[in-house]
Amino acid sequence: KQKRITFSGIQPTGIPHLGNYLGAIKNWVSLQNNKSESELILYSIVDLHALTIPKDAKMLQKSKIETTIILLACGINPKKCLIFEQSKVSAHSELSWVLNCITPIGWLSRMTQWKTKIQEQKNIHSIEDINMSTGLDLGLFAYPVLQAADILLYKSTHVPVGDDQVQHLELTRNIAEKFNKLYKKSVFPLPQTILVPAKRILSLKDPSKKMSKSSPFEFSRISLTDSPEEISQKINRAITDSQKGISYSPDTRPGISNLITIYSNFTGLTTEQVVNKYKDNDNKMFKDSVTEIVVTHLQPIQKEIEKLKKEEGYIKDVLKDGANKANEIAEKNLKEVYAVIGL
Numbered sequence: 001k002q003k004r005i006t007f008s009g010i011q012p013t014g015i016p017h018l019g020n021y022l023g024a025i026k027n028w029v030s031l032q033n034n035k036s037e038s039e040l041i042l043y044s045i046v047d048l049h050a051l052t053i054p055k056d057a058k059m060l061q062k063s064k065i066e067t068t069i070i071l072l073a074c075g076i077n078p079k080k081c082l083i084f085e086q087s088k089v090s091a092h093s094e095l096s097w098v099l100n101c102i103t104p105i106g107w108l109s110r111m112t113q114w115k116t117k118i119q120e121q122k123n124i125h126s127i128e129d130i131n132m133s134t135g136l137d138l139g140l141f142a143y144p145v146l147q148a149a150d151i152l153l154y155k156s157t158h159v160p161v162g163d164d165q166v167q168h169l170e171l172t173r174n175i176a177e178k179f180n181k182l183y184k185k186s187v188f189p190l191p192q193t194i195l196v197p198a199k200r201i202l203s204l205k206d207p208s209k210k211m212s213k214s215s216p217f218e219f220s221r222i223s224l225t226d227s228p229e230e231i232s233q234k235i236n237r238a239i240t241d242s243q244k245g246i247s248y249s250p251d252t253r254p255g256i257s258n259l260i261t262i263y264s265n266f267t268g269l270t271t272e273q274v275v276n277k278y279k280d281n282d283n284k285m286f287k288d289s290v291t292e293i294v295v296t297h298l299q300p301i302q303k304e305i306e307k308l309k310k311e312e313g314y315i316k317d318v319l320k321d322g323a324n325k326a327n328e329i330a331e332k333n334l335k336e337v338y339a340v341i342g343l
Ligand code: ADP
Pocket: 009, 010, 011, 012, 013, 019, 020, 022, 023, 024, 025, 160, 161, 162, 163, 164, 165, 199, 200, 201, 202, 210, 211, 212, 213, 214
C-alpha cells in the first residue's frame, strides 16, 4: 500500500485571516492530530508564491515569521509535521522549470485566479476587461505550475485545500499524468484533493469575492491578530442587505449568509441551527453575536501568538529543521526526475 503523503501551503503575504483559519489551518491541525504513524505531512510557507504579489523585502521576511507563529499558535505541531519555507528547498524551483516545459499555456489561461488577482491589484472593475495583456507578469500566470511542483516534489498523495484551489489541483493531476505518459514511467502519483469541510469565507467589503490576504482593503478581512475592537468594527461594517431578519441564502443574501457561515464554523452549529437561533434579530444584533463568537474563539490563539512572538530563535529553529527534512526527500525525488528526463 502506498504511503500517505500530505502537502499544503500558505502564502506569507500578510497575517492569516478567518478564511485561512476556517478554510485551511483548522483542518490542517485536525489532519495532523488524526494522522497515522507512517503518514508524512508537509506544511509549507510558500514564499516563492508570495513574489507574485508585489511586496517589499522586509514585509516578506516579517510575514514569514508571523505566518509560522500563527500556524504554531493554531496548533500545528512541528513534531508531527514538517513546517518549512519553500525557498529553502531549491528543488521546488527546479522541478517547477521541468513542469513548465510540459504545461500548455492554454491550460493556464483557463485558470481563474490570475484574473481575480490582477483585478484586485489594479482595481479593474470588470473581470471581462482582463486578459493576458492586462499587465500580467509571467510569475502570476505560471504560479499554478509552481504549485504543481510543490505537491509533486514530495510525491504527495493528498492535498487539503479550500474550494478556491480545486482548479489548481486538477491542473496538478493533468501535469503529473502528462509527465508520466511522456516518460512512460509513473514517477508521480495523482494527488487527491481533500476538500476542507468549511465553506469559502467571503470578503466583508464585497461578498462576491473571497476573503483574501492580498486584498488592499484591510477591513475586508478579519486577521487572526485583530483586537476585539477591530473585530467588532469590521463585522459591524460588513456589507449586508436591508432585508428584515436573518436567513441563509448565499445567492440572494451573500453578506449575511457569510456571517452565518462564520458563526456556524466556529460553533459547530449547522447554518439552519444558527438561523433558528437568530431569525428574528436585526442585522446589528446578529453582528454583535457573531463578533462575540469570533472574539471568544480567537482569544486562546492570540494568547499563544503573544507568547511565541518572544521566541524568535525557536521559530527559526523549527523552520530550519523542517527545511532540512524536506530537502532530504526533495533532493531524492528531484534526482529521480532528472534521471528520467535525461538531466
Ligand atoms: P490568500 O488567498 O488569502 O492569500 P492563501 O493563498 O495563502 O490565502 O491560501 C492558504 C489556504 O487558505 C488555502 O488552502 C486556501 O484554500 C485557503 N483560503 C484562502 N482564502 C480562503 C477563504 N476566503 N475561505 C476559505 N479558505 C480560504
